[in-house]
Amino acid sequence: PRKQKAFFINDVRTPFKRFIGHLPTIxxxxxxxxxxxxxxxRRRHFLDTLLMQLSSEFLHSAREYERIVKQRNTLLxxxxxxxxxxxxxxxxxxxxxxxGADMTVARLDLIDRLNATLPEELxxxxxxxxxPTINYQRKxxxxxxxxxxxxxxxxxxxxxxxxxxxxxTTIGPHRDDWELLADGRSIATFASRGQQRTALxxxxxxxxxxxxxxxxxxxxxxxxxxFSELDDRHQSLxxxxxxxxxxxxxxxxxxxxxTGAVFRFTGKGLVSREA
Numbered sequence: 001p002r003k004q005k006a007f008f009i010n011d012v013r014t015p016f017k018r019f020i021g022h023l024p025t026i027x028x029x030x031x032x033x034x035x036x037x038x039x040x041x042r043r044r045h046f047l048d049t050l051l052m053q054l055s056s057e058f059l060h061s062a063r064e065y066e067r068i069v070k071q072r073n074t075l076l077x078x079x080x081x082x083x084x085x086x087x088x089x090x091x092x093x094x095x096x097x098x099x100g101a102d103m104t105v106a107r108l109d110l111i112d113r114l115n116a117t118l119p120e121e122l123x124x125x126x127x128x129x130x131x132p133t134i135n136y137q138r139k140x141x142x143x144x145x146x147x148x149x150x151x152x153x154x155x156x157x158x159x160x161x162x163x164x165x166x167x168x169t170t171i172g173p174h175r176d177d178w179e180l181l182a183d184g185r186s187i188a189t190f191a192s193r194g195q196q197r198t199a200l201x202x203x204x205x206x207x208x209x210x211x212x213x214x215x216x217x218x219x220x221x222x223x224x225x226x227f228s229e230l231d232d233r234h235q236s237l238x239x240x241x242x243x244x245x246x247x248x249x250x251x252x253x254x255x256x257x258x259t260g261a262v263f264r265f266t267g268k269g270l271v272s273r274e275a
Contacts, residue, residue, distance in 0.1 A: 017060070021053040024211045024219035026204055028226055036188040036196055040177035047107050047178070050207050054214055061102040068095045069169050077167040086160060093156040096172055101149035103173045104138065111136050111178065114206050121202040126237050127195060129182035138176045194229045201226070205241050221247045227255065 007019035014022075035042055051058045072092040078084040111134050118132050140151040155171045156163075163170055179186045180199060187199055204221075211219045221242070226249065227235050235255045254262070 017056065017063075020059060021056070024053050024215055024217065025222060026207050026211065026219050027222040027224075028201065028204055029224045030228070032200060033193065033197060035200055036180060036186075036191075040175075043178050044174070044176065046203075047110060048103075050210070051106050051110060053211065053219075055106065058103070058106045061099045061106075065096070065099040065103055065173070068092060068099065069172065069174060072096060072169050073167065076163050076169070079164050080167055086164065089156075089160060093153055093160075096156060096169065097149045097152040100152050100172045101145045104140065104148050104176070105145045107173070107176070108136060108143070110210075113210060114203065117206055117209065118202065121206050122199065124237065124241070125198050125202050125205075126234050127198050127202070129187075131184075132180065132182045132199075134178055135181050136176065136178045138173070139171055194231075194234070197229055198234060201238060201241075208245060218245050221245050223247060223249045223251075225250060225252070227251055227253070 005016075007014050007016055009019060009022055035046060048058075048062055052062065072089065075084055075088060075092060079086055079088070115134050118134065119129075122129060122132055139155055140148050142148045142151050152172065156169075159171055179188065180203075181187070182191075187196060191199065208219055208221060226238070230238065232255070239255060254264070
């Protein structure tokens with residue numbers, strides 16, 4: 001039989017939509033370092049994963065949007081093969097625009113919140129970039145849900161012929177992107193690997209702060225090999241950020257500046273407990 005994912009809360013199998021967000025979690029893995037230089041899908045996933053933990057409405061909109069875009073793409077290919085007519089796209093365009101507007105509004109609000117504290121977060125981790133800003137890149141220009149929906153619908157109609165030719169929906173939040181700018185330059189082009197790691201950690205700790213303030217509980221933080229490529233100063237600053245948050249940390253060494261209650265585990269189990 002084909003393997004499938006299953007979700008459980010207290011040993012009770014639970015639908016995905018009820019499981020996600022039940023245990024708020026923020027994670028860092030070495031492969032996340034290509035967030036700024038990798039594909040736009042990784043950056044969209046970064047935003048959407050946080051929003052899904054905060055809002056069941058966003059989760060619903062995102063899943064419905066994904067389903068509808070797939071069905072619209074199937075219809076586009078049928079039109080290209082002359083098995084359907086272009087006017088058949090009208091109801092799908094309306095749904096793409098409606099759910100796409102929900103997603104765009106939520107992403108824009110999240111980015112505004114992250115931008116409000118990003119300079120402070122970066123400075124506390126040792127980076128002194130001027131005017132760091134997350135810049136969201138999209139085809140629409142409106143700011144409220146109704147106007148974004150109307151603009152998306154207009155763009156879908158305008159680029160309908162192109163979509164039919166390529167057999168894919170080329171407009172919508174599934175094609176949006178964002179970048180982190182400092183002094184008007186993308187950090188993907190000028191920042192070192194260590195600086196990009198620090199910037200990513202700043203965003204992660206912003207997520208922790210946002211989850212804690214919204215859900216009124218501290219999320220669990222998972223950090224894998226986080227100290228690599230960080231000098232002693234940046235390691236010390238990072239440790240100060242851990243605060244009261246419960247952190248699971250894998251590392252080849254633990255910096256001397258480590259404070260607070262620490263449980264050390266190896267492959268043989270608990271080695272020591274320090275306070």
